Amino acid sequence: MFIPKTIYFEKNILDYQLGKELMNKYKDIPKIEIENHNNIEEMRNKENKEFPYMKRNLIIGVRKTHNFVKNHKTSDYLVPYTSSGCTASCMYCYLVCNYNKCAYLRLFVNREEMLDKIIRTADKSNEELTFEIGSNSDLILENSITNNLKWTIENFKKSQKGFLTFPTKFDMVDDLLNIDHNGRIIIRMSVNPDEIIRKVEFGTSSLYNRIQAINKLADAGYKIGILIAPVILLDNWKTLYSELIEKLSIELNNNVKKQVFFEIIFMTYSFIHRKINEEAFPNAINLFSADKMRGRGKGKYMYKDDLRKESEVFLRDKMKKYFPNNKIEYIV
Numbered sequence: 001m002f003i004p005k006t007i008y009f010e011k012n013i014l015d016y017q018l019g020k021e022l023m024n025k026y027k028d029i030p031k032i033e034i035e036n037h038n039n040i041e042e043m044r045n046k047e048n049k050e051f052p053y054m055k056r057n058l059i060i061g062v063r064k065t066h067n068f069v070k071n072h073k074t075s076d077y078l079v080p081y082t083s084s085g086c087t088a089s090c091m092y093c094y095l096v097c098n099y100n101k102c103a104y105l106r107l108f109v110n111r112e113e114m115l116d117k118i119i120r121t122a123d124k125s126n127e128e129l130t131f132e133i134g135s136n137s138d139l140i141l142e143n144s145i146t147n148n149l150k151w152t153i154e155n156f157k158k159s160q161k162g163f164l165t166f167p168t169k170f171d172m173v174d175d176l177l178n179i180d181h182n183g184r185i186i187i188r189m190s191v192n193p194d195e196i197i198r199k200v201e202f203g204t205s206s207l208y209n210r211i212q213a214i215n216k217l218a219d220a221g222y223k224i225g226i227l228i229a230p231v232i233l234l235d236n237w238k239t240l241y242s243e244l245i246e247k248l249s250i251e252l253n254n255n256v257k258k259q260v261f262f263e264i265i266f267m268t269y270s271f272i273h274r275k276i277n278e279e280a281f282p283n284a285i286n287l288f289s290a291d292k293m294r295g296r297g298k299g300k301y302m303y304k305d306d307l308r309k310e311s312e313v314f315l316r317d318k319m320k321k322y323f324p325n326n327k328i329e330y331i332v
């Protein structure tokens with residue numbers, strides 16, 4: 001269970017029910033009032049090596065921007081929702097590109113406004129729209145602190161149309177199993193080989209627990225996707241990923257297998273990640289490889305084209321062998 005070291009809070013969270021509940025839940029934790037969750041000077045001035053300690057704090061505020069961004073992968077819109085950042089510390093975390101070392105967990109208490117806007121947009125549309133509500137955080141993790149996901153699923157029933165979707169690397173799904181989700185929630189579990197989870201995805205759930213969580217969610221009638229992501233090409237990548245795909249084919253149950261779709265995403269990395277990881281996790285493995293990677297835009301890296309192509313062919317081949325009836329939505 002996550003117990004914050006310090007709570008940083010905007011005063012107006014007390015105008016919201018959830019704000020009051022959280023302040024009461026953490027009444028014994030030291031608190032610091034802030035003007036704006038986006039700009040905490042004390043945090044900005046910390047050194048990179050403090051990154052994992054910064055993640056022990058919890059920031060609570062009110063979300064001010066509610067712009068939906070069009071998307072063309074597994075959803076129609078990316079929607080800013082009830083949190084950003086995370087208490088875990090995956091060494092490649094995409095949020096570090098946006099928030100740098102300030103990728104700690106921020107909770108937003110104005111959930112009614114956010115869900116209302118989704119429901120209005122869904123109901124107004126002629127098509128069934130899918131809203132990605134987890135692109136800025138991990139909502140299963142957040143739910144273990146706020147119950148927001150359970151609340152969201154129960155209240156999304158007011159909508160006659162549309163789907164909500166989000167990815168996760170966590171296994172705390174028991175609260176979601178016995179609620180009425182109306183078939184309108186698509187939960188996408190992100191997986192990686194055990195060795196990568198242990199060495200790179202600090203603070204997330206084990207592969208075994210993630211697989212058990214997927215099985216439980218499928219048994220509870222949720223729509224399920226699996227992200228093999230991010231694919232990290234360590235020297236033994238062929239062994240790692242063929243073992244992973246075989247393991248999934250053995251341990252996923254039939255309720256998963258008859259419906260699951262896959263997304264495969266190769267790791268991108270950046271200069272910011274390198275700097276933070278070198279200082280914050282000096283004994284961890286180095287995810288940057290000059291032999292295997294090339295530049296991609298300003299300060300970013302991706303795998304070189306030949307290696308990328310070889311690994312895509314390899315992964316497609318393994319997926320065809322172990323999951324011949326399941327769709328790969330995309331490989332990027």
Ligand code: SF4
Binds near residue numbers: 093137
């Ligand atoms: S679980 Fe997701 S949001 Fe959290 S650190 Fe890992 S990649 Fe980032």
